[in-house]
Amino acid sequence: MKRIILILGFVLSSNTLLTQNPKCDCAIVYDNLIEKLEDNYIGLAQLRILNKDKEYEKRKIEYKNKVSKINSANCAKYLQQFLSFFEDGHLFTFELPKYSENETKQFREKIKEDVISTNSILNTLEYEKKMIEKNGLDGIIGQWTDGKSKFAIIKDEGYYKAYIISSTIETVEPGELKAIYKSTDNGFEGTYYSYGYSPRYVEGNIYKEGTLLVFTGANYWGKIGDNSVREISMIHNEDTRLPVIQKLDNTNTLFSIPSFMADYQKFNQIILDNLELLKNTTNLIIDIRGNVGGNAIYFSFLDAYATQSMQSTQGLVLASEQTKIYFERFTKNSHEIYNPVVERIKTNIGQIINGPKYPIREFEPFESNIKNVAILTDNGCMSAAESFIIHSKKASTKVKTFGKPTDGVIDYTSVNSIKLNSGDQNIYFGYPTSTLNKDVFEEGYNKTGIIPDVPIKDNVKDKIQFIIDYYKNK
Template identity: 25%
Template sequence: MAKTREECLPVLQEWLHFFRKGHIYIKTLEREKGNESPALAKQLDTLSIKNQFKEWPRLPISLPEFEKYLSNKKTQDFEGIWDGTPYKIAIKKTENGYKGILINNVSPYWESEQIKLEIVREGNELKGIAYMRDHSKAKSDHIECMGQNYLHVAGLWLKRLAPVLPTETEVQEYLTSGNAKSPFIKQLDNNTLYFRIPSFDPRQKKAIDSVLDANDEILSKMPTLIIDIRGNGGGSDFSFSHIIPYLKTNPISTFGVEYLSTSINNNRMLDYINKPEYKTFFTDEQREWAKKSYDTLQKHLGEFIYLKEPIKEKEGEDAATKRAYPKQVGIIIDGEVGSSAE
């Protein structure tokens, strides 16, 4: 049972996760301060956090000796020095698995030589335990390795720093795609194009559209298109509108949503029109939609309003304009795909 605010927060977050991951959340507000200065208040907070975790298990390690030991090993395993920014971790073999020892200070939550992760043997399997910033425990039923230099333990991604080992080409290509911040298209072979879209953030719409326009000629000849949206947490439906013609073979039904008309909710439409951060990626058409939407909502304060038809079936393209290619489209997803990406 949660007895403090710090213990209550993850309980509430887990409960909300059942309903809709990412679209609704709870966070703590700054605690009420006394008359202390901001600098003193920060110092007191830091001391409080450090004292909370000062008894955390530690494992002393001599880094020069460990590095020498690693350089002399004939075969490689999880042992090594790893980077999991902002953490630097030395993973050392123990009697029943491995322990990950922090070798840098990440103030105020972590100190050097504290145990940051564990890889434990249960029967014939190795399972992972990682301790988060607040020292809460995250567990995984398996350890994921990508080649010789990348390791995933209970939500913590690590890159090997020592010993230095060559990175496999396939692993490097996978990481390049996974770490991409902007969309791109790459030809894989004579029949296949690969289209990576990391985000449907509205600020990415111009980039997505420009990639499609620049590659329209080859898209019109290539039999297979693979769209990779792993890790895409969503954004705006506008962001993928330019992709639809490459996918559509039949009429598409779109479903509108109801907006609760209140003064605060409606002002969001004005933000879309007036705030500088939206002007960089909102089109004139979208700003016009926001203005009309604001006017409509203001006429129906206190009501739920559809800004477009609840269900509208779009007609399929006629034979003269229907795309012959691509003939096959595959979409790669993972557990991090959400919202408009779904």
């Protein structure tokens, strides 16, 4: 996908039932984006140093010539298409439009007017669920949950439509439209309605053997179905972003982590509740398929299998005023790491400089019987999920990766967001402030993703069992 989908956004699709009044001039927003991009994005600065920016300059003119025809509802999407040139998932636009009470009321009333009986939805689903799709969204037709509600996704007139079947939200009525998508080359895009009935433009994809639906806004929907399917049995019923830990047998424990955007306290509590199980397993299988990233909350359990210190690391930064403001936020709690960067930025605006130097990380002694750590990946693994793999391997000789290559959204990291001149459309520009290390431009992960140590072919139905058998035969 090459675009991390943890941010919130909104653009009304052509199939959306309501329109909005113009909120911004996209030509003005485009010019503002170009200014912020060229001032702040280190990836472009590196291209210019190597005299490899000619294609970018051509694209800039091409999009400039077209932008006057783009209305406010499609502006953020247009800007995102422009930024896709860099194939950097940490470089993006998103928007948080400001709606009036009257607009929100209209959205809600239209949804309520078009409620469909759940029997009709489920009958359609029963008819469609065995259909073979001719695109990459095999398996999206079916029942799903976000922990608060249950949804049925059916296909209607070329669109995938998600309807609410039941919900714990009192204001929500069964049969309401929750989202409408159309397939794209990289997954799907469309309109998602919040529980407050505000529409948002979303992108997303289906991962983890067709059991995890992930889209803009850190929204995770888990498949409802046969619990004998291992991936379905590992979906947390109350919050699909939370991990699930399960003893498989006396030797193997499965630790499913669908997201690093989960609530930290709840995430940690699940680990504490299962600490004895984790400590006493021989093979710890950590399933991060479909994990598009989040925060480095994985450090809460890394010491359970660490065998060595993590060495000091340092990347690069493009010195700019906005990036200076970004790092100044962290100086209060980590002055010795971030203040030197702030000082270097002040005297080197426009130059590429050394970024934060992260110190050696020591791990507390931890008694455990873990001999092997298997991290299972797919192309839904991005950002913090890829960082987790890198840190795990640096911290432990017990770690081996299995599955498919990750998506490659890690070479440029530590994202900052800037509001563009977009009026009530509230369009933001997100860019990475740093590189993972000093060699990413030549030797980075973004082009290939992180290649697994042990690839697992797509036709292997039970990839967890594959890992169990791998260690059994060692």
